Amino acid sequence: MENQEMIDIKIEGRIYSVPKNMTVLEAARSVGYNIPTLCYWNKGHNSLASCRVCLVEIATARGGRLFASCVYPVADCPADKGFEIKISSPAAVAARRASVELLLSNHSKDCQTCVKNGQCELLHVAGVTGARDNRFEGEKTETTYDDVAPGIVRDTSKCILCGRCIEKCKEAQGIGILGFEKRGFRTIVGPAQNKSFADVPCLQCGQCIEVCPTGALSEHREIDKIDAAIAAGKKVVVQTAPAVRAAISEEFGHRIGKENGTGKMVASLHRLGFYRVFDTNFGADLTIMEEATELLNRIKGNGVLPQITSCSPGWINYMEFFYSDLIPHVSTCKSPHEMEGAIIKSYFAKAHGLKPEDIYVVSVMPCTAKKYEAKRPQNAAVEGLPDVDCVITTRELAVMIKRAGIIWDELPDEEFDQDLLGEYSGAGAIFGVTGGVMEAALRTAYHSLTGEEYGPINFTAVRGFEAIREAEIDIKGTKVKVAVTSGMKNGKVLLDQIREGKSPYAFIEIMGCPGGCINGGGQPFVKPNLKPEEGCDILDTYRQKRADILYSIDEKMTLRQSHNNKDIQKLYSEFLGEPCGHLAEELLHTSYVDDRPAYKD
Numbered sequence: 001m002e003n004q005e006m007i008d009i010k011i012e013g014r015i016y017s018v019p020k021n022m023t024v025l026e027a028a029r030s031v032g033y034n035i036p037t038l039c040y041w042n043k044g045h046n047s048l049a050s051c052r053v054c055l056v057e058i059a060t061a062r063g064g065r066l067f068a069s070c071v072y073p074v075a076d077c078p079a080d081k082g083f084e085i086k087i088s089s090p091a092a093v094a095a096r097r098a099s100v101e102l103l104l105s106n107h108s109k110d111c112q113t114c115v116k117n118g119q120c121e122l123l124h125v126a127g128v129t130g131a132r133d134n135r136f137e138g139e140k141t142e143t144t145y146d147d148v149a150p151g152i153v154r155d156t157s158k159c160i161l162c163g164r165c166i167e168k169c170k171e172a173q174g175i176g177i178l179g180f181e182k183r184g185f186r187t188i189v190g191p192a193q194n195k196s197f198a199d200v201p202c203l204q205c206g207q208c209i210e211v212c213p214t215g216a217l218s219e220h221r222e223i224d225k226i227d228a229a230i231a232a233g234k235k236v237v238v239q240t241a242p243a244v245r246a247a248i249s250e251e252f253g254h255r256i257g258k259e260n261g262t263g264k265m266v267a268s269l270h271r272l273g274f275y276r277v278f279d280t281n282f283g284a285d286l287t288i289m290e291e292a293t294e295l296l297n298r299i300k301g302n303g304v305l306p307q308i309t310s311c312s313p314g315w316i317n318y319m320e321f322f323y324s325d326l327i328p329h330v331s332t333c334k335s336p337h338e339m340e341g342a343i344i345k346s347y348f349a350k351a352h353g354l355k356p357e358d359i360y361v362v363s364v365m366p367c368t369a370k371k372y373e374a375k376r377p378q379n380a381a382v383e384g385l386p387d388v389d390c391v392i393t394t395r396e397l398a399v400m401i402k403r404a405g406i407i408w409d410e411l412p413d414e415e416f417d418q419d420l421l422g423e424y425s426g427a428g429a430i431f432g433v434t435g436g437v438m439e440a441a442l443r444t445a446y447h448s449l450t451g452e453e454y455g456p457i458n459f460t461a462v463r464g465f466e467a468i469r470e471a472e473i474d475i476k477g478t479k480v481k482v483a484v485t486s487g488m489k490n491g492k493v494l495l496d497q498i499r500e501g502k503s504p505y506a507f508i509e510i511m512g513c514p515g516g517c518i519n520g521g522g523q524p525f526v527k528p529n530l531k532p533e534e535g536c537d538i539l540d541t542y543r544q545k546r547a548d549i550l551y552s553i554d555e556k557m558t559l560r561q562s563h564n565n566k567d568i569q570k571l572y573s574e575f576l577g578e579p580c581g582h583l584a585e586e587l588l589h590t591s592y593v594d595d596r597p598a599y600k601d
Contacts, residue, residue: 174489206521243432257545263413281428283340314512366520393522426554
């Protein structure tokens with residue numbers, strides 16, 4: 001609180017000194033009072049003051065009035081003017097309880113089967129306020145249930161009209177897919193004209209799911225597909241993205257950023273009966289070999305620049321919907337899990353005498369947009385079969401582990417299977433955080449141009465969570481200017497530069513989710529309003545904690561450059577030939593569309 005103007009306020013009869021720019025809610029929490037909320041998420045983020053769950057009484061000599069603490073400024077309630085904030089006065093307690101009871105009266109009661117069971121903020125607040133769900137009985141708002149799109153399911157019977165998802169879509173992606181539809185008692189939240197997510201230019205990123213306090217928004221779960229594949233006798237191979245290990249332990253009660261869950265995650269996957277358990281970091285190393293080669297070919301051959309990364313399906317969806325004229329700038333490389341899926345159904349299958357149709361590839365991803373990516377017809381390189389058959393999120397994997405009765409904290413640490421696709425580099429591990437793809441690519445591009453390893457290894461200029469980060473890399477006299485961003489609200493700035501012919505960059509990394517995959521729409525829910533040491537007073541705090549796990553993995557690795565991965569070298573020498581060669585293009589590269597169809601099959 002240094003260098004901030006302070007003000008004295010009175011809460012429950014005691015005087016506290018707090019920064020003048022705080023709201024009553026923030027001030028109360030800073031001195032040890034937890035006022036319940038639903039529409040409020042975190043400081044610096046939206047609060048529409050719509051839920052009325054944070055009402056407090058502000059008393060003066062002329063009597064008391066109720067105010068929404070999430071928007072009322074403390075500057076308007078100085079203690080020396082007779083103002084007192086009363087959180088537990090009878091009027092405030094009754095008002096908060098009534099607000100929650102009104103929400104419950106129009107809410108679905110299928111709590112036992114709800115995806116948010118055990119993590120529902122509405123039920124938590126109901127317990128805190130002493131609300132009962134049968135105080136107000138009557139008609140309910142007509143329900144819309146939308147499960148057509150591949151990544152996101154919307155159930156308005158569970159929506160409390162808090163507006164978090166609306167603001168998050170605008171804040172993160174700048175497109176505002178969601179809004180309040182209809183009026184009065186008929187009001188719901190959804191795309192314009194209450195269309196399906198499948199019929200609008202939604203990125204399927206899942207950022208709206210991350211902030212939904214109830215089960216109104218959820219991922220489209222595919223666990224049953226895995227069950228069916230195992231029951232059918234398929235060779236079910238699973239791969240896990242780097243960001244999953246940075247967050248999976250949160251699902252089992254561990255604090256954010258406190259555990260690298262790799263070993264226990266692998267042990268649980270072995271116990272779930274998968275035929276092989278592979279690391280998508282191998283696919284990340286493979287992606288770097290292809291993407292770095294593609295970049296150098298463009299630089300040397302006066303190709304289209306800047307080249308833009310293609311690992312994030314949310315960004316690719318955005319590009320096809322809004323910037324398809326920039327397709328020539330986008331790398332044709334598939335994302336790491338798609339590359340690995342194609343290699344499993346070709347190279348791995350051939351080595352083990354398996355038919356590609358008998359292999360079922362499951363990707364555990366931090367991302368809901370990858371559910372659509374796996375269904376793209378362009379990602380079916382081997383005999384017309386999908387490179388990846390099924391995508392589940394970090395949260396879905398946790399459901400499978402719990403369903404199987406596996407006790408996370410009692411699991412030993414186990415290693416990924418070392419069967420042709422086992423080795424990976426630290427460069428692959430940092431793919432899960434914004435700037436990681438760029439850094440990994442630069443390590444290999446430097447070697448390809450100079451024949452030497454870059455020292456020091458780290459390209460720290462592209463790290464961090466600023467909206468746009470740029471750097472100029474001197475590769476033995478060749479100047480390469482690069483930029484990194486995440487969240488399409490930020491990405492739009494760089495894309496508009498390209499469209500206007502003003503981009504100074506040779507290489508740009510874009511991730512759809514703010515912060516990268518560590519903050520993907522399929523990651524564990526982070527409880528709002530936690531204290532900084534518990535995870536997130538501002539959203540960057542928990543992103544950084546997860547990112548630190550991935551950077552730590554990289555720092556501890558002996559192998560830190562993709563081109564030095566011996567399994568990757570063997571793959572090229574025995575099967576693919578050379579990066580961006582004929583077979584590599586056939587298996588590992590994709591194409592895009594400039595007349596984007598709907599998500600419906």
